[in-house]
Amino acid sequence: MADCDLLIIGAGISGLSMAHYATTAGLKVRVLEREDRVGGCLHSHRFGGELDGFWLELGAHSAFNSYGNLLAILEQIGLLSRLQRRARVRFRMVANGVVKSIPSQLYFPALALAPFRLLGLIKTGRTVAEYYGHIVGQRNYTAVFGPAFDAVICQPASAFPADSLFQPRPRRKDIPRGFSLPGGLQTIADTLAAQTGIAIEFGQRVREIRRQERGFTVRSDQAEYQARALCLATPVAVAAELLRKPFPDIAERLAEIDTAEVESLGVALPTAQVSLPPIAGLIGREEPFYSVVSRDTVPDAHWRGLTFHFRPGVLNKEERLERIAQILGVTRTLLGPERVVYTRNQLPALRVGHGERAEELDQALLGNRLALTGNYFSGIAIEDCVTRSRAEFERLRSEGL
Numbered sequence: 165m166a167d168c169d170l171l172i173i174g175a176g177i178s179g180l181s182m183a184h185y186a187t188t189a190g191l192k193v194r195v196l197e198r199e200d201r202v203g204g205c206l207h208s209h210r211f212g213g214e215l216d217g218f219w220l221e222l223g224a225h226s227a228f229n230s231y232g233n234l235l236a237i238l239e240q241i242g243l244l245s246r247l248q249r250r251a252r253v254r255f256r257m258v259a260n261g262v263v264k265s266i267p268s269q270l271y272f273p274a275l276a277l278a279p280f281r282l283l284g285l286i287k288t289g290r291t292v293a294e295y296y297g298h299i300v301g302q303r304n305y306t307a308v309f310g311p312a313f314d315a316v317i318c319q320p321a322s323a324f325p326a327d328s329l330f331q332p333r334p335r336r337k338d339i340p341r342g343f344s345l346p347g348g349l350q351t352i353a354d355t356l357a358a359q360t361g362i363a364i365e366f367g368q369r370v371r372e373i374r375r376q377e378r379g380f381t382v383r384s385d386q387a388e389y390q391a392r393a394l395c396l397a398t399p400v401a402v403a404a405e406l407l408r409k410p411f412p413d414i415a416e417r418l419a420e421i422d423t424a425e426v427e428s429l430g431v432a433l434p435t436a437q438v439s440l441p442p443i444a445g446l447i448g449r450e451e452p453f454y455s456v457v458s459r460d461t462v463p464d465a466h467w468r469g470l471t472f473h474f475r476p477g478v479l480n481k482e483e484r485l486e487r488i489a490q491i492l493g494v495t496r497t498l499l500g501p502e503r504v505v506y507t508r509n510q511l512p513a514l515r516v517g518h519g520e521r522a523e524e525l526d527q528a529l530l531g532n533r534l535a536l537t538g539n540y541f542s543g544i545a546i547e548d549c550v551t552r553s554r555a556e557f558e559r560l561r562s563e564g565l
C-alpha cells in the first residue's frame with residue numbers, strides 16, 4: 165500500500181517547489197531530506213550569540229524579477245509583499261591581489277566593437293569562452309569577463325555552454341529587479357516547507373530505490389516508504405547513483421554530467437572594523453576564490469557579512485581565513501569561530517551538447533511515474549529549478565498521478 169502519492173527526495177528549491185505544485189493539486193506528498201534543514205543551496209546562515217538576528221548567504225544570494233515561476237509561488241505562499249529590494253552597491257574585482265574597480269580592468273577599444281561582433285553570432289553549440297570571448301575580445305575575457313562568469317556559476321565557466329549561462333526571461337516591472345527577503349532567501353524554503361500538507365522527514369538519507377508493480381519503495385538509513393510516484397530532487401551525482409539499479413539507462417546518462425564543488429566560508433565582522441567600502445561582491449582573478457558575496461545588498465547597522473566561495477582543495481581552512489583577513493584589511497584574530505561559518509555545495513558542470521542529453525533523459529522518463537528535477541537541465545539558477553519542477557509535475561499529472 166502506498167503511503168503517499170508522491171515521494172520527493174531532497175528538500176532544496178527543486179524538491180520544495182515540486183512539493184508545492186503537488187500539494188496545491190491536493191496530492192499526498194512526503195519529502196525525504198538528508199540534512200536537518202531545508203533549502204540545500206538556499207542557505208541563509210542565521211547567527212546566534214553576539215550576532216543574534218544577523219544572517220548571511222552561504223549559497224544563492226540573488227533572485228530577480230525575471231524569475232516568473234518562483235514569483236508566482238511566492239505570491240501563493242504570501243511572500244510577495246515581503247520582498248526586500250537589494251541596495252545599489254557595486255561589484256569590484258580582486259586583481260593582482262588588490263581590490264580594484266571593474267572598469268579599471270577593461271580594455272574599452274575592444275568593447276566598442278562588441279555590438280558588431282554580436283551580429284549573426286549563434287549561442288547554441290558554443291562554450292562561454294568561445295561566445296563571450298569573441299564578443300568582448302580575448303583581452304577583456306581573460307581580465308574581466310572570464311573571472312566574472314566563474315564567479316556567477318562558482319566553477320570554471322569557460323567550457324560551460326553559452327546558452328545555459330543566462331536565460332532570457334521576461335521581467336515583472338512591479339517587482340524589484342533584484343531582491344531578497346527578511347532572513348535571506350532561506351525564508352523561501354522555510355515558508356514552502358511550512359505549507360500545510362507537505363510532510364518533510366529530516367535526517368533521511370535515501371540509500372535505495374526499488375520499482376514495484378504500482379509505484380516505488382524507497383529505503384533510507386532508518387525507514388522504508390512506498391509511493392505511487394517518485395521525484396528525485398538531489399544533485400545530479402546522487403540521482404545517478406540512486407537510479408543505477410532501477411533505471412540503469414537513465415543513470416548512465418546522468419553519470420555523464422560532471423559535478424563541480426564549491427567550498428564556502430562566510431564571515432561576519434563589526435561594520436566599524438572593515439575598511440572595505442560597501443560592495444555587492446568581489447570577483448576573484450587568479451585568486452583561491454571564485455567570488456565574494458556581501459550582505460551589503462541588505463545592509464545591517466552593526467555587522468557586515470561576506471561569503472568567500474573557494475575553489476575546492478585550494479588552501480586549508482587557516483590559510484583561507486588568513487587570505488580573507490588580508491582582503492578585508494582586518495586582523496586574523498577578529499575572525500573567531502563564532503563569526504565564521506562553512507559549507508560545501510555541488511553544482512553541475514554542464515558542457516556543450518547538454519541540451520540533447522536533457523532531451524534524451526526526458527524521453528527515457530516518459531511513462532514511468534518517475535520525475536527528475538534540479539539544476540542540471542536548462543541551467544543552474546533558482547528559476548531553472550522551479551521551471552523544471554513545474555514541467556515535471558505537469559508531466560506526472562498527464563501520466564495519471
Ligand SMILES: Cc1cc2nc3c(=O)[nH]c(=O)nc-3n(C[C@H](O)[C@H](O)[C@H](O)COP(=O)(O)OP(=O)(O)OC[C@H]3O[C@@H](n4cnc5c(N)ncnc54)[C@H](O)[C@@H]3O)c2cc1C
Pocket residue numbers: 173174175176177178179196197198199202203204205206222223224225226227318368369370371397398399402426428473509510511537538539544545546547549
Ligand atoms: C554558492 C552558490 C551560489 C548561488 N547563487 C545563486 C544565485 O544568486 N541565484 C540563483 O538563481 N542561483 C544561485 N545558485 C544556484 C542555485 O542556488 C542552485 O542551483 C539551486 O538552489 C539548486 O537547488 P536544488 O534543489 O536543485 O539542489 P540542492 O539545493 O542541492 O538541494 C538538494 C537537496 O537534496 C538533499 N539530498 C542529497 N542527497 C540526498 C539523499 N541521498 N537523500 C535525501 N536527501 C538528499 C540535499 O541535502 C539538499 O537539501 C547558487 C548556487 C551556489 C552553490
